[in-house]
Amino acid sequence: MAFDSGSFEQDVPVSVDQPSGGDPQLAAKWARVRGRLQNEVGEVEYRTLLRQMTLVAFDEAEIIVQLPTKFLRDWVRTNYGDKLLALWQAEDRRIRRVEFVVANAGAADPAPEEPPIAPPPETRADASRAEPEARPEMAAPLEQRFTFDNFVVGKPNEFAYACARRVAEHPASAGFNPLFLYGGVGLGKTHLMHAMAWDLVSRNAGRTVPVSVTYMSAEKFMYRFIAAIRSQSTMEFKEQLRSVDVLMIDDLQFLIGKDNTQEEFFHTFNALVDAGKQIVVSSDKSPSDLSGLEDRLRTRLGCGMVADVHATTFELRISILEAKATRAGVAVPSKVLELLAHKITSNVRELEGALNRLVAHANLFGRPVTLETTQEVLHDILKAHDRKVTIEEIQRRVAEHYNIRMNDMSSARRARAVARPRQVAMFLAKQLTSRSLPEIGRKFGNRDHTTVMHAIGRITELMERDASFAEDIELLRRMLESA
Amino acid sequence: MSAIRQLALPFPERFDYAAADFIRAPSNAEALAWLRRTADWPDGRLAIWGEEGCGKSHLLAVWAAEKGARPIQAPALRGMPDLPSGDRIAIDDADATCDEEALLHVLNAAHENQVPVLMAARSPPSRWRLRLPDLASRVRAVTAVRILPAEDELLRLLLTRLLAARRVPVARSVQEWLLLRLTRTPAAIREAAARLDRASLERHRPVTRGLAARVLDDFESGLILHDEETLTADHSADSSAYRPLL
Numbered sequence: 087m088a089f090d091s092g093s094f095e096q097d098v099p100v101s102v103d104q105p106s107g108g109d110p111q112l113a114a115k116w117a118r119v120r121g122r123l124q125n126e127v128g129e130v131e132y133r134t135l136l137r138q139m140t141l142v143a144f145d146e147a148e149i150i151v152q153l154p155t156k157f158l159r160d161w162v163r164t165n166y167g168d169k170l171l172a173l174w175q176a177e178d179r180r181i182r183r184v185e186f187v188v189a190n191a192g193a194a195d196p197a198p199e200e201p202p203i204a205p206p207p208e209t210r211a212d213a214s215r216a217e218p219e220a221r222p223e224m225a226a227p228l229e230q231r232f233t234f235d236n237f238v239v240g241k242p243n244e245f246a247y248a249c250a251r252r253v254a255e256h257p258a259s260a261g262f263n264p265l266f267l268y269g270g271v272g273l274g275k276t277h278l279m280h281a282m283a284w285d286l287v288s289r290n291a292g293r294t295v296p297v298s299v300t301y302m303s304a305e306k307f308m309y310r311f312i313a314a315i316r317s318q319s320t321m322e323f324k325e326q327l328r329s330v331d332v333l334m335i336d337d338l339q340f341l342i343g344k345d346n347t348q349e350e351f352f353h354t355f356n357a358l359v360d361a362g363k364q365i366v367v368s369s370d371k372s373p374s375d376l377s378g379l380e381d382r383l384r385t386r387l388g389c390g391m392v393a394d395v396h397a398t399t400f401e402l403r404i405s406i407l408e409a410k411a412t413r414a415g416v417a418v419p420s421k422v423l424e425l426l427a428h429k430i431t432s433n434v435r436e437l438e439g440a441l442n443r444l445v446a447h448a449n450l451f452g453r454p455v456t457l458e459t460t461q462e463v464l465h466d467i468l469k470a471h472d473r474k475v476t477i478e479e480i481q482r483r484v485a486e487h488y489n490i491r492m493n494d495m496s497s498a499r500r501a502r503a504v505a506r507p508r509q510v511a512m513f514l515a516k517q518l519t520s521r522s523l524p525e526i527g528r529k530f531g532n533r534d535h536t537t538v539m540h541a542i543g544r545i546t547e548l549m550e551r552d553a554s555f556a557e558d559i560e561l562l563r564r565m566l567e568s569a
Numbered sequence: 570m571s572a573i574r575q576l577a578l579p580f581p582e583r584f585d586y587a588a589a590d591f592i593r594a595p596s597n598a599e600a601l602a603w604l605r606r607t608a609d610w611p612d613g614r615l616a617i618w619g620e621e622g623c624g625k626s627h628l629l630a631v632w633a634a635e636k637g638a639r640p641i642q643a644p645a646l647r648g649m650p651d652l653p654s655g656d657r658i659a660i661d662d663a664d665a666t667c668d669e670e671a672l673l674h675v676l677n678a679a680h681e682n683q684v685p686v687l688m689a690a691r692s693p694p695s696r697w698r699l700r701l702p703d704l705a706s707r708v709r710a711v712t713a714v715r716i717l718p719a720e721d722e723l724l725r726l727l728l729t730r731l732l733a734a735r736r737v738p739v740a741r742s743v744q745e746w747l748l749l750r751l752t753r754t755p756a757a758i759r760e761a762a763a764r765l766d767r768a769s770l771e772r773h774r775p776v777t778r779g780l781a782a783r784v785l786d787d788f789e790s791g792l793i794l795h796d797e798e799t800l801t802a803d804h805s806a807d808s809s810a811y812r813p814l815l
Contacts, residue, residue: 128741130725130726130729130741130744131729131741133726134592134726134729134730134733135729135730135733138589154587154588154589155587155589155590157587157590157733157734158589158590161733161734161736164736165733165738226681227681270702271702271703271705271706272706272710303677305649305673305674305677306677306681308649309649309674312649337703370702370703432706432709433706435706435707435709435710436706436709436710438710439611439612439709439710439711439712440710442611442612442710442712443611443712443713445611446609446610446611446712447712449609450602450603450606450609451602465715466618466693466694466695466696466713466715467693467695467709470696471696520718520752520753520754520757521752521753522749522750522751522752522753523749524749524750525752535749
């Protein structure tokens with residue numbers, strides 16, 4: 087890929103040498119003008135500032151040149167306007183003026199149409215297909231992939247899973263209302279709730295009055311409640327909530343400290359339970375540990391079934407990764423799965439996130455998933471921090487590696503046994519730090535920057551010629567970066 | 570002693586973050602590849618990260634503008650903000666979020682509405698210091714792509730660009746002289762362009778090698794440029810690029 091400023095969306099050449107009308111003579115003149123201009127102003131200026139010029143119109147006395155941005159137009163007009171006119175006049179004496187215009191942003195750089203990030207779910211929790219007058223705005227959409235079939239069961243979550251299945255099969259049965267699921271973030275509580283909703287809806291699809299399930303986060307509950315107060319429609323809000331068969335509220339801990347919303351939830355809770363409707367609640371703590379929640383609410387939350395989801399074990403993490411990789415249809419070596427299961431222990435969301443990244447990267451760049459690509463792509467997760475390497479560390483490590491003394495890095499000795507390692511250290515200092523070449527030179531016994539340049543050139547050349555030497559340098563680089 | 574200098578009024582660089590002004594290079598190729606494929610982002614979320622001044626805000630703005638959106642500054646997020654209109658959400662300085670619940674709310678609401686979210690930050694999401702566990706676990710699952718340290722050639726093009734944006738003519742030879750001596754980071758290049766601009770304005774002189782040398786000396790001795798640009802919150806420019814360097 088070239089260094090270039092130009093179109094963001096497409097990797098296409100940005101200059102157009104064919105003016106509108108396609109007059110080959112005119113195109114040849116324009117090419118000559120550009121060529122001369124490039125010779126006069128130099129390569130860097132030309133490429134950064136002038137390459138994006140397009141000839142858009144021409145009549146006998148006037149040339150119109152287009153640039154993609156206002157900044158470029160102004161800059162080119164001020165600095166190169168006279169020069170361009172002179173160059174044109176050399177081609178065609180009739181030309182009197184060169185005009186500069188800005189490209190129409192929309193026309194010049196069309197953004198390709200992209201599909202939405204995910205297909206819209208076909209079903210909502212409240213079964214809006216079966217129930218036309220349902221309340222689409224009340225519930226949050228359900229994740230298609232969060233079904234019971236896709237839930238990987240292991241020791242840490244088998245109890246919560248069994249409770250969820252039971253409630254989906256027999257909602258509002260004694261001892262299971264409310265169902266209170268708790269555990270750390272990203273362990274599958276939301277997955278279980280969505281799975282229950284899918285199951286309830288499909289199980290009751292044949293009924294004349296379809297079952298109405300509403301799932302929402304506590305955050306959304308609060309948001310809706312506040313919005314209802316603002317728009318003076320709290321009665322509507324209450325009625326809508328109290329007419330559902332199953333209400334699921336995710337992440338209840340969000341209501342801590344929000345007294346008015348808690349109060350409203352408490353009343354909704356009581357109304358639904360009294361009417362024999364099922365309530366499912368999730369939280370990061372058990373009801374008794376939810377300090378900051380009103381006592382009467384805590385008591386009611388704990389009087390049904392309380393099921394905890396424990397942190398995952400290594401075995402469960404492996405099973406989850408295997409299931410997920412199979413579903414994604416991507417071959418992931420078992421060594422990679424083990425690395426992920428070993429390194430990402432905090433929760434399933436992060437674990438799946440890491441695997442998603444790997445798969446997306448493999449698809450985007452057409453590379454298979456290997457241990458090497460994993461280390462590269464997930465570098466930021468697998469390493470707690472990137473180290474800033476100092477020139478001194480580089481010198482010390484290189485001196486150790488070649489078995490020379492540290493002060494030979496700055497000594498005047500020119501024997502190859504000393505000079506070559508010194509050159510290697512200079513090369514690595516350029517690669518691994520952002521120091522300027524004169525600064526690097528100073529750290530190596532006040533050497534001149536040209537000496538540093540020579541060293542970099544020499545090592546680059548040696549690496550190209552000698553594969554084992556290149557490997558050696560690569561090894562040093564990795565050791566320094568991960569030390 | 571030197572003659573009295575005229576106070577130079579700030580004349581900030583203005584890039585307006587146009588797509589055509591972005592300099593493509595191997596160091597940002599992977600980020601660009603991801604940005605071109607919004608539909609492929611896992612969970613509809615992506616974070617780009619990299620050193621100060623590496624072009625994150627520029628990319629963020631270009632990506633957002635494709636669908637008529639404007640980037641949100643994460644430190645300004647408060648409470649339960651309504652989702653901004655537009656089909657994309659771009660959050661700048663995401664690792665400097667003050668109100669974590671507000672960011673969580675935006676992420677959740679965007680997910681629910683199937684709106685893709687792009688975040689830009691100096692560090693990868695896995696290393697942001699977050700206190701809210703729900704936010705932390707979501708953020709850590711976000712696909713992160715790094716903009717690598719800038720190549721020499723990119724720094725060369727950047728200096729030329731920045732000087733042009735400030736309307737400061739500097740001979741190629743002086744630019745090369747500077748490039749060799751400046752710390753090889755985009756932030757240092759930006760700072761140098763700002764200092765040269767100011768020095769040239771104050772002295773009513775074009776930038777010669779002598780003037781460049783003086784600017785560089787001040788730079789190295791740790792003199793910090795106090796410029797209105799550092800203080801005004803200019804959302805159209807990457808104000809973080811003007812923070813003191815040394």
